[in-house]
Amino acid sequence: MPIVQLLCTRAGFSWVLLIAATVASVALGIDHGTGAAVSVVVLGIAAAKVRLVGLDFMELRHAPLGLRIVFETYCVALWAVLSAIYLWL
Amino acid sequence: MSERLADTAPPTRRLPGEQGTWVFLLGDMLVFGVFFATFMVERAREPTQFDTARRTLHTGIGFTNTLVLLLSSLLVVLAISALRHGLTKPARACTLGAMCCGMLFVALKAAEYWSMVAAGHGAGAGTFYLYYFSLTGLHLLHVVLGLAVLAFVLSQVRRPELSPTRVAVIEGAACFWHLVDLLWIVLFPLLYLVS
Amino acid sequence: MQPTLQRACAWCGIGFLVALFVMFMLIAGLIPPLSPTSSAQEITQHMIDDKLRIRWGVALMLLASASVVPFNAALSLRIRRAEGGRWGVLSITQILAAAALYPAGFYTPFMMLAAARIWVIDSSPELTLALDDLFWLMLIGLVGTLVLQALVITIATFTDKSPTPTFPRWFGYFNIWYAILATPAALVVVFNAGPLAWNGVFAFWVPLGAFAGWYVALVVLMLRSIAADESDERPAVPHV
Numbered sequence: 001m002p003i004v005q006l007l008c009t010r011a012g013f014s015w016v017l018l019i020a021a022t023v024a025s026v027a028l029g030i031d032h033g034t035g036a037a038v039s040v041v042v043l044g045i046a047a048a049k050v051r052l053v054g055l056d057f058m059e060l061r062h063a064p065l066g067l068r069i070v071f072e073t074y075c076v077a078l079w080a081v082l083s084a085i086y087l088w089l
Numbered sequence: 090m091s092e093r094l095a096d097t098a099p100p101t102r103r104l105p106g107e108q109g110t111w112v113f114l115l116g117d118m119l120v121f122g123v124f125f126a127t128f129m130v131e132r133a134r135e136p137t138q139f140d141t142a143r144r145t146l147h148t149g150i151g152f153t154n155t156l157v158l159l160l161s162s163l164l165v166v167l168a169i170s171a172l173r174h175g176l177t178k179p180a181r182a183c184t185l186g187a188m189c190c191g192m193l194f195v196a197l198k199a200a201e202y203w204s205m206v207a208a209g210h211g212a213g214a215g216t217f218y219l220y221y222f223s224l225t226g227l228h229l230l231h232v233v234l235g236l237a238v239l240a241f242v243l244s245q246v247r248r249p250e251l252s253p254t255r256v257a258v259i260e261g262a263a264c265f266w267h268l269v270d271l272l273w274i275v276l277f278p279l280l281y282l283v284s
Numbered sequence: 285m286q287p288t289l290q291r292a293c294a295w296c297g298i299g300f301l302v303a304l305f306v307m308f309m310l311i312a313g314l315i316p317p318l319s320p321t322s323s324a325q326e327i328t329q330h331m332i333d334d335k336l337r338i339r340w341g342v343a344l345m346l347l348a349s350a351s352v353v354p355f356n357a358a359l360s361l362r363i364r365r366a367e368g369g370r371w372g373v374l375s376i377t378q379i380l381a382a383a384a385l386y387p388a389g390f391y392t393p394f395m396m397l398a399a400a401r402i403w404v405i406d407s408s409p410e411l412t413l414a415l416d417d418l419f420w421l422m423l424i425g426l427v428g429t430l431v432l433q434a435l436v437i438t439i440a441t442f443t444d445k446s447p448t449p450t451f452p453r454w455f456g457y458f459n460i461w462y463a464i465l466a467t468p469a470a471l472v473v474v475f476n477a478g479p480l481a482w483n484g485v486f487a488f489w490v491p492l493g494a495f496a497g498w499y500v501a502l503v504v505l506m507l508r509s510i511a512a513d514e515s516d517e518r519p520a521v522p523h524v
Contacts (some may be wrong), residue, residue: 011166015159018274022155029282030148039283046278050271057162057267058114059105059260067104067111074115078122078275082129086283089133109454113461120465120490127485212475219478223486227468234464261457 014056021045040083047079106261107254114268117231121272124227125279128220132283135216140284142217145210150201151281154194155273161190162270165239165263172246172259180246184239187266191236198229221280228272235269238262287514293358294506296351297499303348304496312341315492317420317483320476324409327416331400339401342394349390355503356382359433362506365513366440366450378436381429389426393419420472420482427469427491434463434498448516450509458501465494 029042054071055061061068104111132139168183202222205211212222242262245255309315313334318327331338360382364375400415441449441456469491472482479486 009170011163011170015163015166018159019156022152022159022277025278025282026148026152029278029284036284042278042282046275049274053162053267053271053274057166057270058264062102063104064102070115074118074122078125081122081126082279085126085129085133089130107453107457109452109457112454113457116458116461117464123490124479124486127479216478219475219480223468223478223480227486230464230467 010061011056014052018049018052021049039086043082043086044079047075050078051075106264107257110257110261110264114264117268118271121227121275124224125275128224128279131216131220136284138215139217142210142215142221143281143284145205145208146221146281147201147204148281150197151277154197155277157190157194157197158270158273161187161194162267164190165266168242168246169260169263177246181243184243184246188236188239188243191232191239191266191269194232195229195236198225198232224276224280228269228276231269231272235266238265287510290358290361290510291507293354294503294510296355296358297503297506300349300351300355301496301499303345303351307341307344307348311344312338314338314341317488318416319483320417320420320472320481322413324413328409328412331412331416335401338397342397346391346394349394350386352382352385352390356385358506358510359502362450362509363436363440365509366444366446368445374436374440378433381432381436384429385426389423389429393422396422424469424472424482424488424491427466430495431463431466434459434466437502438463448512451505455501455505459498462494462498466491 025042025045028038028045051072054075055068060071164183164187168180168187171177171180171183205218210218212219239262242259245251245259248255251259318330322330356378360375360379363378364371367374396415397419400412400419437451438456438459441451441453441459444450468480468486469488471480472484472487475481475484475487478484482488
């Protein structure tokens with residue numbers, strides 16, 4: 001069935017990674033005190049997931065470079081800004 | 090374009106959707122980024138209160154919702170792929186599937202809101218809850234809009250011929266749904282997991 | 285004459301933004317807004333302290349905010365063009381939505397604020413508070429018509445069938461974005477504090493910023509469209 005073929009693609013593989021990352025972040029983030037470095041990791045996982053969704057679901061991997069760079073910058077900036085506020089405020 | 094992992098020939102670069110699509114999507118991402126940062130700044134003012142409030146959230150529902158949206162995004166990817174290969178029935182089925190996932194998300198969210206308000210943790214119960222309901226509420230608005238957008242995609246799938254503009258709009262519509270997923274991917278850890 | 289007039293009307297959009305900045309913010313000091321949770325005493329004190337600023341700022345704004353009227357007239361004509369040159373449902377909706385803007389969105393709230401001064405002198409803080417509340421709620425609560433205008437522009441842009449569309453397609457997407465951003469402003473009626481109050485991030489600052497950007501984009505694109513119309517209508521001069 002064509003659907004199965006379509007699943008064995010980059011998008012399908014990314015999806016598996018996304019599910020795994022979600023489970024991982026829940027396992028990590030579920031119980032810890034305030035100010036833990038774990039939160040930065042959890043945010044990092046979130047940013048990485050955002051990147052995967054953009055690159056492989058929104059097809060930005062093969063979009064014009066300008067757009068892809070803007071998007072990747074967003075992912076990095078998101079993680080950096082949120083982590084910075086978390087750690088230093 | 091769906092591609093095998095073993096593909097070695099680099100595909101030519103093309104813009105998904107139209108230029109305007111990205112004005113909108115990037116703009117929305119930027120604004121939500123501002124909202125996320127605002128939340129974090131507020132969190133820094135009362136970290137213990139925020140953490141206590143965070144623990145009253147139903148992480149199980151949040152986690153399920155994340156999986157639901159991820160599944161719906163995959164279905165949308167499959168639908169677009171099927172559409173490109175001219176496979177109308179699978180495209181329809183996948184789009185419908187994605188819409189069902191979306192509706193499941195809304196239902197789960199409504200149940201979650203209901204139970205939180207019933208437990209006395211409504212939007213007025215504290216700064217954390219105010220932000221929680223505002224952020225997830227704005228996201229929920231996007232989900233509902235996304236359902237309308239997917240309904241549009243569904244209506245287009247049956248057409249025998251699609252002009253390039255129409256294809257671009259459909260791609261843009263799919264990207265909007267992925268945006269809805271993307272925003273939740275940040276919201277879930279931000280609200281439920283980070284303390 | 286008409287293109288020049290239309291152009292002048294389009295520029296009123298920028299004029300309005302400048303007035304908002306100078307008179308509302310710098311003179312009257314009403315941006316950033318006072319907190320919805322301020323007590324009657326605090327509001328009254330603020331009115332007494334800043335009374336000259338506020339009075340002058342509001343008086344000037346009463347006149348300057350009328351500039352939204354010609355601006356929207358020009359916008360209505362643009363939408364009419366996008367609808368194929370006739371007064372279709374989109375252009376009429378635009379007129380009706382814009383018609384409410386000055387009377388309900390500016391005149392009435394400003395009068396509320398002006399009246400608050402009379403009661404301040406008569407020392408009735410509760411009434412001052414009530415009028416101040418009304419001012420802010422009315423000013424921001426009018427967002428529904430703005431969202432409607434944005435949606436009308438979106439539909440007009442995407443359904444424009446002419447060979448030279450009035451607005452570029454990306455502007456249709458931009459208006460959807462603006463509509464979404466402006467929508468939370470309606471929640472100022474619900475929340476007293478936090479990001480969705482009338483001095484909050486989501487319900488005031490973001491919609492205000494988006495509104496300014498939206499108006500600037502509108503003015504630029506309207507001017508472009510008017511110029512294109514003008515060059516279309518200019519009769520070809522035969523060379524002798």
